Amino acid sequence: MQRIQRNSWLGLLGVFGIWITAGLALPFVNILKMFTPEQLMVFRGFLTAALALIIAKGRVSGAGRFTYWIAAVLPFATLGLYEGIRHWGAGPTIIVVTATPVVNFAIAKWQGRKLMAGAVEGLVLMLAGVFLARLGGTFQWAGLLWSIFGMIMNGILYELFDLAADVPTVKKCFWACFGMGVLGLVLSLKSSWAFDWNDTRLSFLVLGFAFVGGFLYWVANILAFKHLRTEVASVLAQGETPAVIIMASLLLSEPVRPIQWLGVAMALVGACLLIIKLAEKPPKQAENASAV
Numbered sequence: 257m258q259r260i261q262r263n264s265w266l267g268l269l270g271v272f273g274i275w276i277t278a279g280l281a282l283p284f285v286n287i288l289k290m291f292t293p294e295q296l297m298v299f300r301g302f303l304t305a306a307l308a309l310i311i312a313k314g315r316v317s318g319a320g321r322f323t324y325w326i327a328a329v330l331p332f333a334t335l336g337l338y339e340g341i342r343h344w345g346a347g348p349t350i351i352v353v354t355a356t357p358v359v360n361f362a363i364a365k366w367q368g369r370k371l372m373a374g375a376v377e378g379l380v381l382m383l384a385g386v387f388l389a390r391l392g393g394t395f396q397w398a399g400l401l402w403s404i405f406g407m408i409m410n411g412i413l414y415e416l417f418d419l420a421a422d423v424p425t426v427k428k429c430f431w432a433c434f435g436m437g438v439l440g441l442v443l444s445l446k447s448s449w450a451f452d453w454n455d456t457r458l459s460f461l462v463l464g465f466a467f468v469g470g471f472l473y474w475v476a477n478i479l480a481f482k483h484l485r486t487e488v489a490s491v492l493a494q495g496e497t498p499a500v501i502i503m504a505s506l507l508l509s510e511p512v513r514p515i516q517w518l519g520v521a522m523a524l525v526g527a528c529l530l531i532i533k534l535a536e537k538p539p540k541q542a543e544n545a546s547a548v
């Protein structure tokens with residue numbers, strides 16, 4: 257087996273970052289119930305955009321049309337995710353979002369791109385695993401529909417990441433998160449903003465949620481999709497599902513039965529299968545790559 261090259265290692269590092277940051281941040285959508293999903297988008301979007309603007313020293317113009325498309329799509333992907341979590345919980349929502357690679361596989365097939373066998377096998381294992389992980393869970397139509405909407409937007413977003421691969425990460429980060437903040441603000445104009453901001457714990461939780469679930473999660477996604485093929489990164493990114501299920505169990509005291517742990521293990525095996533396949537394929541070469 258050939259050694260995984262440097263670009264693939266960087267991509268896998270980004271994937272691991274997606275798992276960790278999603279697992280830590282998404283359960284907080286329901287922990288921070290005093291805020292609407294749209295208000296959480298405002299915090300996450302504008303804080304992350306501000307950090308990106310500082311890092312870029314204000315040079316965020318000329319990002320290209322695909323980056324502006326990312327800025328239009330990411331807010332709706334986030335809205336679907338947050339509304340789904342608010343309606344029926346982080347576990348069920350993230351399971352539906354796990355099917356995101358199906359959107360990417362359909363687009364790849366339509367465009368005539370060849371799919372890696374390992375990607376398909378890995379996806380099947382991961383879907384079977386997350387099905388077991390939520391066996392016997394609750395059902396809610398609003399949560400399902402919001403989750404499907406978020407899944408479709410997420411798949412389109414993954415394709416746009418690939419098309420905007422030559423744009424510096426920090427520019428993509430700024431415009432996408434700025435778009436998220438704007439949509440959240442527009443949708444929350446009639447919401448109450450009368451919170452006790454002198455509450456240190458509340459302020460810390462909001463800032464932590466926005467930084468980990470926004471800036472760090474975004475950087476991890478860009479790193480993964482810059483250095484891995486879109487279909488591969490799309491499947492591997494779904495390893496965030498067991499991470500979210502585990503953290504939701506710990507933070508929200510949601511019980512996890514033995515069969516559900518088996519499902520989590522199967523999902524991780526599916527991800528590992530794809531990692532092994534990566535060792536046998538040349539990595540995607542990033543053009544004009546630049547660090548955040």
